[in-house]
Amino acid sequence: MFSLKDFLVCLLWVFSLLPSDSRARQSEQNTDEALYRNRTLLDASMCSDLFGNNQTHDSNRTARQENLVSIRRYSHATVIVHHTNWDQPRYVEYPGIDLVDTTMFSNHNTHPVAYIEITERLNKIDCTPGIYTINVDDAIGKKTKVLAILEDLVLIERDDELLYLASDPNLEKPHWQMVWASPWKIIKTPESSKSSSVRSPTPTRRHQTPRKHHRSTSGRSGRR
Numbered sequence: 728m729f730s731l732k733d734f735l736v737c738l739l740w741v742f743s744l745l746p747s748d749s750r751a752r753q754s755e756q757n758t759d760e761a762l763y764r765n766r767t768l769l770d771a772s773m774c775s776d777l778f779g780n781n782q783t784h785d786s787n788r789t790a791r792q793e794n795l796v797s798i799r800r801y802s803h804a805t806v807i808v809h810h811t812n813w814d815q816p817r818y819v820e821y822p823g824i825d826l827v828d829t830t831m832f833s834n835h836n837t838h839p840v841a842y843i844e845i846t847e848r849l850n851k852i853d854c855t856p857g858i859y860t861i862n863v864d865d866a867i868g869k870k871t872k873v874l875a876i877l878e879d880l881v882l883i884e885r886d887d888e889l890l891y892l893a894s895d896p897n898l899e900k901p902h903w904q905m906v907w908a909s910p911w912k913i914i915k916t917p918e919s920s921k922s923s924s925v926r927s928p929t930p931t932r933r934h935q936t937p938r939k940h941h942r943s944t945s946g947r948s949g950r951r
Contacts, residue, residue: 766857766858767857767858768842768857768858768859768860769855769857769858769859769860770859770860771859771860771861771862771865773854773855773859774845774852774854774855774859776851776852776853776854777824777845777849777852777854777866777867777868778843778859778861778865778866778867779865779866783865783866784864784865785864787864787865787866787872787873788864790872790884791863791864791872791874793810794809794810794811794813794884795807795808795809795810795874795875796808796809796810796908798874798875798877798882800877800878803902804902804903804904805877805901805902805903805904806904806906807882807889807903807904807905807906808906808907808908809905809906809907809908810907810908810909810910811887812887813884813887813888813889813905814888814889814905815889815903815905816882816889816890816891816901816903817888817889817890817891818890818891818893818896818900819883819890819891819892820892820896821867821868821892823845823846823847823848823849824843824844824845824846824849824867825843825844825846826841826842826843826844826880826881826892826893826894827842827843827844827858827894828841828842828879828894829841829842829876829877829878829879829880829881829894830842831876831878838862838863839862839863839875839876839877840860840861840862840876841860841861841862841873841876841881842858842859842860842861843858843859843860843861843867843881844856844857844858844859845857845859861873861881862876863875863876867881867883867892868885870885870886871883871884871885872884872885874889879893879894879895879898880892880893880894880901
């Protein structure tokens with residue numbers, strides 16, 4: 728007969744057989760509760776000077792949909808498919824602004840969320856220091872668009888240049904692969920019916936009346 732101790736040992740053994748990604752997803756769902764248990768999370772709308780407003784969000788979404796086709800992270804590279812002349816993103820740091828973490832999905836969020844901390848009062852920006860939650864199509868300063876939120880980094884565009892923030896500057900530099908896709912589509916139209924060619928009549932040779940050859944007569948008379 729199993730004792731309570733034996734039951735707990737078996738339970739731990741079964742849990743250890745679960746795929747690591749399942750445990751990771753469960754852990755990821757509790758990321759915000761674990762990391763920010765004693766911190767108050769602030770909404771990006773409370774700092775519109777930095778993160779933009781609804782109009783900024785709509786404008787950024789329109790630009791993203793026009794320029795960015797897709798972004799996917801694979802084992803060999805992070806592939807960005809786009810319609811523009813973007814180069815590979817470069818790492819950037821903003822004084823007084825840190826990327827704390829990102830969450831792909833959780834119990835509270837059905838879309839990726841980035842946690843940006845304002846560590847000090849920023850010049851000309853009236854925002855309370857703290858940790859803010861931002862989404863794709865928000866801004867991080869003027870002329871800046873949040874294009875994508877990935878694990879441990881945020882991809883942004885500023886003045887037609889791709890940049891990225893990383894939660895840990897010591898992380899290995901991402902390998903980017905840029906793929907250009909044509910923004911134009913080829914519309915195939917039904918083939919028009921071929922016009923039947925009319926054969927031109929063969930020209931006939933004009934009838935010529937044969938010339939009569941007259942024997943020339945000399946000035947002599949006939950037979951003598």
